Amino acid sequence: MTAQDIATPPPAKKGRKAPVPSWKPIYDGLMSAIVHHRIDPGTRLAEEDLAEVYGVSRTVVRSALQTLAQDGVLIIERNKGARVARPTPEEAREIFETRALIEPQIARLASARMTPAALARLEASIEAEHRALAIGDANAALFQSAEFHRLIAEIAGQSVLARILGELMSRSSLVIALYWSRREALCDDHAHHALVGCFARGEGEAAADLMRRHVELLGNSLDLTRPAAPTLGLADVLKAVR
Numbered sequence: 248m249t250a251q252d253i254a255t256p257p258p259a260k261k262g263r264k265a266p267v268p269s270w271k272p273i274y275d276g277l278m279s280a281i282v283h284h285r286i287d288p289g290t291r292l293a294e295e296d297l298a299e300v301y302g303v304s305r306t307v308v309r310s311a312l313q314t315l316a317q318d319g320v321l322i323i324e325r326n327k328g329a330r331v332a333r334p335t336p337e338e339a340r341e342i343f344e345t346r347a348l349i350e351p352q353i354a355r356l357a358s359a360r361m362t363p364a365a366l367a368r369l370e371a372s373i374e375a376e377h378r379a380l381a382i383g384d385a386n387a388a389l390f391q392s393a394e395f396h397r398l399i400a401e402i403a404g405q406s407v408l409a410r411i412l413g414e415l416m417s418r419s420s421l422v423i424a425l426y427w428s429r430r431e432a433l434c435d436d437h438a439h440h441a442l443v444g445c446f447a448r449g450e451g452e453a454a455a456d457l458m459r460r461h462v463e464l465l466g467n468s469l470d471l472t473r474p475a476a477p478t479l480g481l482a483d484v485l486k487a488v489r
Contacts, residue, residue: 343466358451
C-alpha cells in the first residue's frame with residue numbers, strides 16, 4: 248500500500264475548517280477500542296468486515312488502517328492484511344525508556360505554563376481514574392491514567408513532543424494489555440497527586456524528576472516474560488468499535 252491509498256483532504260480555504268476525512272470515524276473507533284483494551288494485541292482486522300459495519304468501501308477502511316499503522320498500533324502485512332500490533336518485550340522496554348526521556352521535559356514545560364484552570368483539569372483527570380478504580384474497571388482506570396499524561400503534554404504547549412507522546416501512549420496501551428501483571432502497572436495515585444503539587448508550586452525541576460521516576464517505575468512494574476491471554480475475538484471487536 249502506498250501513500251496514495253490514504254484519503255488526503257484538500258487544503259482548506261482560508262477561514263474554513265478542513266473537511267473530516269471519510270476514514271476518520273473508523274480510525275477513531277479502532278483507536279478508542281485499542282487504548283481502552285477492548286481489542287487484544289494480535290487481533291486481525293478484516294477490511295470487508297469493517298466496511299460492512301461502517302457502511303463504507305474497503306478503500307476508505309484501508310485508509311483508516313494505514314493511518315493506524317503509521318501511528319504504530321497496527322501492522323499491515325502483505326497478503327495477510329492488518330492486525331493489532333503485538334509489541335515484543337524489547338519494544339516494550341524501548342517504549343517506556345523513550346517515555347522516561349521525553350516526559351520529564353514535557354513536565355518541565357507544563358510547569359512553566361500551568362494555570363489554575365489547567366490544574367483543575369489535571370485534578371479532574373485524577374478523579375476520573377479514582378472513579379474507575381472504585382467500580383473495579385481496571386481498563387477504564389488505565390485509560391484515564393494515560394489521559395493524565397496526555398493532558399500534561401497538551402498543557403506543555405509543545406506540539407512535536409505532544410505528537411510523539413501520543414503515539415507512545417497508544418503503544419503503551421498495547422504493552423500494558425500484554426504484560427500487565429499487577430495493579431502497580433496502574434499509575435500510582437501518589438505520583439499523580441505529587442505531580443499536581445509540583446505544578447501548583449511552580450517546581451518545574453522537581454516535576455521533571457518525579458515524572459522520570461514515575462515512568463521508570465511504571466515500566467519496571469510490567470512482567471515482560473509472558474504475554475497475557477487473549478480475551479476478545481473479532482466479532483466482539485466489531486461490536487465494541489461501532
